[in-house]
Amino acid sequence: GAGVSQSPSNKVTEKGKDVELRCDPISGHTALYWYRQSLGQGLEFLIYFQGNSAPDKSGLPSDRFSAERTGGSVSTLTIQRTQQEDSAVYLCASSFWAAQETQYFGPGTRLLVL
Amino acid sequence: DQQVKQNSPSLSVQEGRISILNCDYTNSMFDYFLWYKKYPAEGPTFLISISSIKDKNEDGRFTVFLNKSAKHLSLHIVPSQPGDSAVYFCAASGNNFNKFYFGSGTKLNVKP
Numbered sequence: 394g395a396g397v398s399q400s401p402s403n404k405v406t407e408k409g410k411d412v413e414l415r416c417d418p419i420s421g422h423t424a425l426y427w428y429r430q431s432l433g434q435g436l437e438f439l440i441y442f443q444g445n446s447a448p449d450k451s452g453l454p455s456d457r458f459s460a461e462r463t464g465g466s467v468s469t470l471t472i473q474r475t476q477q478e479d480s481a482v483y484l485c486a487s488s489f490w491a492a493q494e495t496q497y498f499g500p501g502t503r504l505l506v507l
Numbered sequence: 508d509q510q511v512k513q514n515s516p517s518l519s520v521q522e523g524r525i526s527i528l529n530c531d532y533t534n535s536m537f538d539y540f541l542w543y544k545k546y547p548a549e550g551p552t553f554l555i556s557i558s559s560i561k562d563k564n565e566d567g568r569f570t571v572f573l574n575k576s577a578k579h580l581s582l583h584i585v586p587s588q589p590g591d592s593a594v595y596f597c598a599a600s601g602n603n604f605n606k607f608y609f610g611s612g613t614k615l616n617v618k619p
Contacts, residue, residue, distance in 0.1 A: 397550070428609070435511070435596060436551070436609035449606065484550055496607070498543075498550030 397499035399485050405505045414470045414502045418487030427470050429481040475506045510534050511599050513610035526584040528613050530597035537599040542582045545594045587617045
């Protein structure tokens, strides 16, 4: 079956612009995560959705970052007024239910803020 | 403050030999540990996991060891194969499982 997909695969934007990243989780997976990986760094947790429950936003680095998940499926991560330090690979993962299940990662969106 | 650390950014091993990848953590409340493998331009893929009630978990050529008193886990790959060349991330979570902490990764190069 189809894995986790993310779009766009690459995004170049100018400082100050807003960007929107999309994640399509595996069908039937209720848990969805966003991470980002900056150059030379590990994966940094951003936000976690479980079904239709309110998300755990504790990892969002600033109020310029927001995420939503419509209908318990597709998720979008929005970064407003992008800064150069936002440049990173943004990874989405999903799992069937509780987070102890294996997380399946998408290929990521490579964001470059000029 | 990194709660999961992989202090070796890279490791080079000869094909057929053992690869040992190490990971240290600081939070004694972590209950669940995983290893992921990542190839360039792809997302990480799950490799093997271990819960805190165990000290060893084996799956084929891959074995994860957990030393809770030392807050240390390791991944052993025996025998190493060139296709194992990738970046390996360890990750940890508490028992609420809503947040995973990842290390910075170790790049493994298995030489033919």
